[in-house]
């Protein structure tokens with residue numbers, strides 16, 4: 001593993017300055033579960049490695065009436081077990097489906113998003129709740145909706161000198177239920193063949209709002225917008241879930257790779273979206 005310089009900035013400003021100074025030759029280090037294996041394999045050889053760990057406040061979360069702000073360095077295991085975050089069960093479940101306990105102890109929410117893998121599990125939990133990405137940069141702070149943050153495999157909306165500080169996750173309305181399901185051959189330690197998230201808001205027994213998110217079936221984590229539109233006004237029963245699964249199947253744009261063929265992934269989307277909708281409906285509070 002090769003790198004020339006290692007930095008531990010103590011503030012957001014200092015971190016942005018280093019990112020500007022080193023540009024494409026710099027890599028941020030969060031939990032390192034993506035970065036370090038790539039550096040060991042010499043897929044990446046940054047000149048400067050910049051750790052985020054000395055910047056205060058990035059590992060914590062803060063609740064308010066409107067939702068919760070979760071720091072980019074929040075470890076995924078801590079997130080998956082945090083009782084203060086019980087209002088967001090799909091986010092906790094998605095974080096809890098990332099690989100093994102060892103990886104989740106180390107891996108962070110910010111790293112999961114910034115790695116920008118189409119198969120990122122914790123990202124799906126953020127997408128289900130329409131989270132906002134809080135970004136710091138040399139020209140000040142800005143916010144991006146999580147669905148707009150991903151620009152392609154490994155590509156994000158981050159500009160030179162910017163990094164993710166936290167995520168704001170809005171509190172779900174009363175009458176909301178949500179779920180995340182991961183389908184992988186060897187369980188959670190395996191990368192998903194399909195991930196499916198669902199959030200339903202029920203009013204008078206009908207679906208008033210819906211989010212359906214998919215992992216591993218497009219170049220970026222995606223929302224199944226046509227499926228969401230179909231669900232509005234419907235009763236959240238088996239018939240609705242079955243029909244929605246078929247629409248999501250058509251919306252998914254998977255490729256074939258060594259883990260699964262495109263047609264198999266589409267079949268799994270249909271099944272997992274069906275279950276995610278019924279799980280979300282059963283979880284309504």
Ligand SMILES: Cc1cc2nc3c(=O)[nH]c(=O)nc-3n(C[C@H](O)[C@H](O)[C@H](O)COP(=O)(O)OP(=O)(O)OC[C@H]3O[C@@H](n4cnc5c(N)ncnc54)[C@H](O)[C@@H]3O)c2cc1C
Pocket residue numbers: 027028029030031032033034035036037052072073076097098099100103106107108109110111112113114115119120121122158162163164165188189190191192
């Ligand atoms: C054995 C193994 C199994 C895995 N299984 C899964 C799985 O099942 N599901 C899954 O989703 N992932 C999986 N992963 C991938 C990885 O663990 C996750 O993506 C993890 O959340 C990455 O977080 P990290 O903190 O370790 O990121 P790091 O490795 O530290 O960083 C990842 C990338 O994001 C950048 N970065 C990190 N933080 C920020 C920030 N705040 N702002 C801007 N850029 C930043 C880094 O520079 C780097 O390019 C697995 C990895 C391994 C090694």
